Amino acid sequence: MNTIGLLFLLVTHFLCGWGLLQLFxxxxxxxxxxxxxxxxxxxxxxxxxxxxxxxxxxITTTSVLFAILAxxxxxxxxxxxxxxxxxxxxxxxxxxxxxxxxxxxxxxxxVASVWRCFYFPPYAxxxxxxPEALAEFTVREHTLLNSIFSVDLESTNNHLxxxxxxDLQIIYKLFVYQFGQLWLxxxxxxxxxxxxxxxxxxxxxxxxxxxxFCFIAMPDVYxxxxxxxxxxxxxxxxxxxxxxxxxxxxxxxxxxxxxxxLLFGFATFIRPETLVLLGMTIPLVVYTxxxxxxxxxxxxxRSAIFLLIPFxxxxxxxxxxxxxxxPVPFSVNDQINKNLFDFSVFxxxxxxxNSKLMFGKVSSLIYGYFMDIFVFLLAVDLIxxxxxxxxxxxxxxxxxxxxxGLPFLGYLIPxxxxxxxxxxxxxxxxxxxxxxxxxxxxxxxxxxxxxxxxFAKAKPVPAVAATKAGKTGQTATQTKNRPNNxxxxxxxNQKKKK
Amino acid sequence: MKNVILFVAACMIMLMLASTGFYGDWFHNKVLNTxxxxxxxxxxMDISYRERIRWDGGYSFATGVTKYFADNKIKNPLLLLPSxxxxxxxxxxxxxxxxxxxxYFTGYQSVQYTDSNAKxxxxxxxxxNNKFALVPINTPQERDGIINLFKHG
Numbered sequence: 001m002n003t004i005g006l007l008f009l010l011v012t013h014f015l016c017g018w019g020l021l022q023l024f025x026x027x028x029x030x031x032x033x034x035x036x037x038x039x040x041x042x043x044x045x046x047x048x049x050x051x052x053x054x055x056x057x058x059i060t061t062t063s064v065l066f067a068i069l070a071x072x073x074x075x076x077x078x079x080x081x082x083x084x085x086x087x088x089x090x091x092x093x094x095x096x097x098x099x100x101x102x103x104x105x106x107x108x109x110x111v112a113s114v115w116r117c118f119y120f121p122p123y124a125x126x127x128x129x130x131p132e133a134l135a136e137f138t139v140r141e142h143t144l145l146n147s148i149f150s151v152d153l154e155s156t157n158n159h160l161x162x163x164x165x166x167d168l169q170i171i172y173k174l175f176v177y178q179f180g181q182l183w184l185x186x187x188x189x190x191x192x193x194x195x196x197x198x199x200x201x202x203x204x205x206x207x208x209x210x211x212x213f214c215f216i217a218m219p220d221v222y223x224x225x226x227x228x229x230x231x232x233x234x235x236x237x238x239x240x241x242x243x244x245x246x247x248x249x250x251x252x253x254x255x256x257x258x259x260x261x262l263l264f265g266f267a268t269f270i271r272p273e274t275l276v277l278l279g280m281t282i283p284l285v286v287y288t289x290x291x292x293x294x295x296x297x298x299x300x301x302r303s304a305i306f307l308l309i310p311f312x313x314x315x316x317x318x319x320x321x322x323x324x325x326x327p328v329p330f331s332v333n334d335q336i337n338k339n340l341f342d343f344s345v346f347x348x349x350x351x352x353x354n355s356k357l358m359f360g361k362v363s364s365l366i367y368g369y370f371m372d373i374f375v376f377l378l379a380v381d382l383i384x385x386x387x388x389x390x391x392x393x394x395x396x397x398x399x400x401x402x403x404x405g406l407p408f409l410g411y412l413i414p415x416x417x418x419x420x421x422x423x424x425x426x427x428x429x430x431x432x433x434x435x436x437x438x439x440x441x442x443x444x445x446x447x448x449x450x451x452x453x454x455f456a457k458a459k460p461v462p463a464v465a466a467t468k469a470g471k472t473g474q475t476a477t478q479t480k481n482r483p484n485n486x487x488x489x490x491x492x493n494q495k496k497k498k
Numbered sequence: 499m500k501n502v503i504l505f506v507a508a509c510m511i512m513l514m515l516a517s518t519g520f521y522g523d524w525f526h527n528k529v530l531n532t533x534x535x536x537x538x539x540x541x542x543m544d545i546s547y548r549e550r551i552r553w554d555g556g557y558s559f560a561t562g563v564t565k566y567f568a569d570n571k572i573k574n575p576l577l578l579l580p581s582x583x584x585x586x587x588x589x590x591x592x593x594x595x596x597x598x599x600x601x602y603f604t605g606y607q608s609v610q611y612t613d614s615n616a617k618x619x620x621x622x623x624x625x626x627n628n629k630f631a632l633v634p635i636n637t638p639q640e641r642d643g644i645i646n647l648f649k650h651g
Contacts, residue, residue, distance in 0.1 A: 098504035101512040109525075112532035119539055120552045125599075133602040152597040152613045159598070178545065206508050210515070217521050219528065368520065454500050 001118075005175035006182065012072050013041030013186065019075030020044065022082075024259040030089050035194035039236060042168065042183050043266045044071065049144065049167040053325065058142040061174045068171075095205070102209030109216055110192065114185040117226035121179045124229050126420075127165065130158025132228075135169035135180065149327045157415070160330050162317050164270045165228055181228050188225040191236050192216060195434055198243075202438040204447040204454075211443075214373060215434045220366040221427055230271050231424035237267035238274060239431035242398045246391050249288050257302070261309040268310035273413065275314050277405040277428075278307060284397045335413055349407035352418060357426060366423065367430075374433040377440045385441035392439035398432045553603070555592035559630070560603035563623065566632045567606060577608040578619035578635065578644060583651035588625040611648040617641065 017037030028036070048067040049059050057063050079086070095103060122132040137146040144163065153159060172180035192212065199208035216222060224232045244260035247253075268274045285306050289299040322330045337345070357363055358371055378396075381388060388396065406425045409416045416422065437443055516525045542548070550557055567575055579594050594600075600608045609615045622644050624631050635641045 097501045098508040101508040105512050105516055109529050112529045115532060121549050123552055128599045128602055133598055151601045152609045154613055155596040156598055217524055219524055
């Protein structure tokens with residue numbers, strides 16, 4: 001393994017991602033910025049070999065190296081210009097003592113995943129019969145349009161899938177080692193760090209830790225943290241798009257809306273059918289703008305942007321590269337259900353989704369108890385607390401879009417099968433469910449209970465007792481338990497009390 | 499002090515989650531088991547070994563064919579791949595890779611009997627006495643017979 005190559009990629013992933021965040025004027029806590037920069041940096045690299053191929057430039061270590069350096073410089077022009085005005089990073093806050101048991105377990109889980117990702121070659125049939133084969137022969141022949149298209153391809157259409165995985169495999173094969181793959185570990189680790197930090201914003205770290213553990217311990221989802229495929233990445237960017245849309249809904253800052261659109265665009269680049277789910281998200285987008293009292297023209301314009309940016313990513317692959325570059329024919333129309341008036345497929349798929357995948361006998365083997373925990377929390381929140389905040393409502397909308405959208409995709413596109421595509425398509429719900437947990441009134445109440453106990457000020461010592469101890473006159477302001485290091489939680493708690 | 503109480507509570511929660519019930523089983527089978535294999539895996543870092551244990555029978559099948567082609571200096575072979583039906587009928591558990599995966603494993607072209615190019619195949623693999631035999635296809639009659647065999651198992 002080429003360690004220097006890996007370090008080079010990690011640094012440039014970060015710089016590219018950071019540069020893009022600066023271009024969109026995204027300002028967040030350091031943990032968020034670093035993890036998000038890595039995530040965005042990975043997806044940005046997946047465009048580079050494709051871009052080289054667009055201009056018929058040979059895909060070699062040198063050309064990819066120059067492409068990476070050029071992307072890093074271009075994306076960081078704003079950062080370089082504003083270098084002097086850059087703020088010093090905030091001081092890193094070490095985790096509380098009680099976070100370590102969870103962090104150690106998490107670390108063990110992550111190390112196991114990264115080791116498997118490193119040790120074993122790509123495994124999934126969908127990879128070997130498509131992106132992995134394409135990447136391997138691109139490295140050998142220096143072009144994406146290589147000799148795999150001379151092979152009998154009747155048994156597969158995986159070579160026509162978007163070049164997201166193939167491109168990252170090419171880069172990691174060229175710079176790190178022949179199995180590639182480690183980009184998935186970069187995404188996985190960065191994502192877990194990010195969601196844990198997100199949960200800790202509103203929940204006590206112990207509650208956040210348990211929630212993230214249940215999320216990470218979904219057997220099927222965990223398997224795809226070391227088996228390369230499209231779905232884990234698609235899940236991350238679908239989630240990230242919703243997260244920034246939530247930020248926009250709260251702050252009304254247009255840069256956050258545009259960044260959300262871009263992230264949805266990346267999700268579409270990874271799995272083009274995401275565009276259908278984004279179409280189903282339009283009512284939420286329009287409603288948000290309407291609540292903002294924007295003029296109708298602006299609502300239409302911004303809603304169009306919401307779809308046009310992801311469509312652009314769909315278009316460059318499906319309507320340009322596949323049509324004008326690929327040596328084998330492909331037609332989207334051939335993939336669409338020919339009998340659109342037969343809605344029984346949708347209802348059958350919807351029924352199966354509930355009875356087999358989500359709440360069936362095998363669902364706990366596939367997804368653990370994460371979904372059951374979410375449903376229980378939601379039921380308690382709706383029945384007992386009877387409230388869900390704005391962030392929670394947007395997240396629930398995103399979950400419903402996947403819940404209805406997947407059977408709809410099964411009806412619309414026959415190759416969207418049940419036990420593969422739909423089973424993995426559900427992943428998109430999970431981080432949204434996880435983020436909902438930080439808005440759950442029930443978990444917030446438990447969290448607040450722990451926090452108020454942890455950072456409670458002592459009751460004044462009664463004068464009588466103090467007199468008995470012979471310490472009169474110093475009882476009124478003395479505190480019984482002062483937190484050693486209240487950190488953010490302590491501060492938040494103290495603020496609340498004011 | 500409260501930090502310590504919370505630390506103990508967190509330890510107990512994580513211990514309970516990671517050692518009992520569904521999550522305990524998952525943690526043991528999918529996570530800790532990785533570390534059981536760790537020392538043997540670090541001793542076997544050879545790439546082809548890692549490929550062989552991961553890709554299993556289909557990969558061994560493909561590399562066996564490659565070795566034959568290379569040893570016998572056969573130029574531009576087009577291998578007619580045995581069908582799953584044929585393999586099952588001959589009690590073989592090996593899952594023959596599809597042409598694109600065969601090409602990825604070996605760099606050699608192959609076809610399935612259903613493909614129109616099957617008529618151009620000049621080699622195939624048959625099972626004889628429970629062993630694989632790489633057989634040259636010399637005449638159209640031979641080829642049709644083999645295609646028929648793969649079709650019906």
